[in-house]
Amino acid sequence: MQISITGRHLEIEERVRKYAEDRAQRLPHYFDKVSRVEVVIDREGGDFTCEIHVSAEGHEEFVARAGDRELTASIDLAHDKVVRQLNDWKSRLRDNHH
Numbered sequence: 001m002q003i004s005i006t007g008r009h010l011e012i013e014e015r016v017r018k019y020a021e022d023r024a025q026r027l028p029h030y031f032d033k034v035s036r037v038e039v040v041i042d043r044e045g046g047d048f049t050c051e052i053h054v055s056a057e058g059h060e061e062f063v064a065r066a067g068d069r070e071l072t073a074s075i076d077l078a079h080d081k082v083v084r085q086l087n088d089w090k091s092r093l094r095d096n097h098h
Contacts, residue, residue, distance in 0.1 A: 001025075001034055008042040016041070019072060023079045024052070031086040033057040039078075041071065050074040052082045059089055 066077030
């Protein structure tokens with residue numbers, strides 16, 4: 001699985017990069033056909049926005065976007081949203097095959 005972490009309007013510190021990578025590496029646990037994860041962190045004024053794009057086999061790209069005053073909180077919120085999308089898709093696949 002490929003993981004890409006980029007920053008817009010800010011330099012990504014190593015600890016933040018590691019934190020985002022750790023969160024991204026958990027995504028195949030929710031849906032095993034994840035092939036690529038792109039995390040884009042943006043700074044807009046005093047707030048941070050995190051956008052997560054997940055490429056998975058058999059589906060268009062999953063996209064989750066969240067913002068917060070805290071950088072790690074915005075990563076967590078976006079991660080939670082994309083996990084919900086992955087779980088919903090996995091449930092649909094499982095329910096349609098029975």
